[in-house]
Amino acid sequence: MLLNQHPLNDIELCAQEVKECIVDVEDFPIPGVTFKDLGPLWANSNLSKRAIDAMVQMVENDQGVPECVVGIESRGFIFGLAMAQHWQVPFVPFRKPGKLPGELKRVAYQLEYGTAELECQVNAIKPGMRVLIHDDVFATGGTARAAIQLADACGAEIMGCAFILSLDGLNGQEHWPIPVVEKSCLSLVHFI
Numbered sequence: 001m002l003l004n005q006h007p008l009n010d011i012e013l014c015a016q017e018v019k020e021c022i023v024d025v026e027d028f029p030i031p032g033v034t035f036k037d038l039g040p041l042w043a044n045s046n047l048s049k050r051a052i053d054a055m056v057q058m059v060e061n062d063q064g065v066p067e068c069v070v071g072i073e074s075r076g077f078i079f080g081l082a083m084a085q086h087w088q089v090p091f092v093p094f095r096k097p098g099k100l101p102g103e104l105k106r107v108a109y110q111l112e113y114g115t116a117e118l119e120c121q122v123n124a125i126k127p128g129m130r131v132l133i134h135d136d137v138f139a140t141g142g143t144a145r146a147a148i149q150l151a152d153a154c155g156a157e158i159m160g161c162a163f164i165l166s167l168d169g170l171n172g173q174e175h176w177p178i179p180v181v182e183k184s185c186l187s188l189v190h191f192i
């Protein structure tokens with residue numbers, strides 16, 4: 001072993017395994033997009049459990065324990081609920097329009113083509129709650145940015161965001177609206 005090499009810690013080892021199991025699907029859902037298929041991770045219960053534990057550890061090391069986890073529809077629900085259960089805090093789904101009953105808050109945001117919306121129930125997040133926002137993939141950052149705006153509109157204290165993977169080559173973080181989040185945007189796995 002060279003002097004400047006160090007053994008990988010548990011989080012790094014897990015991240016390496018997760019990275020190896022993600023499958024690239026070219027031209028899906030539209031030509032020119034390389035879709036990162038996390039299906040093999042969901043299918044591997046042992047690795048996905050270790051990935052959840054690694055993300056919990058990463059968040060605690062960087063930001064401490066949240067009081068609430070927001071998961072963005074739909075793949076943000078998978079690890080989002082698991083992390084919330086680990087910390088024994090509420091899980092709040094941010095959903096696409098038309099899915100939630102009752103009084104709602106809503107934010108509209110731009111996609112590459114057209115617009116989209118996220119909604120949440122008005123009382124789901126208590127003002128001042130320390131909220132962690134979670135989604136599976138951080139690509140251009142538009143979805144996460146909208147989730148931050150919605151959580152902010154609920155009066156949340158946004159402690160940061162945690163993703164399974166980020167596509168760093170898209171430079172999504174350059175466009176964050178809330179400077180503090182720039183420091184607290186974590187991903188288990190990074191792709192260029």
Ligand code: AMP
Pocket residue numbers: 033034035036037072073074075135136137138139140141142143144172
């Ligand atoms: P964005 O708003 O561009 O950061 O996109 C994030 C959302 O789109 C997440 O909810 C992802 O599930 C999905 N997404 C975007 N790009 C990809 C990709 N290349 N592979 C898989 N999912 C993606």
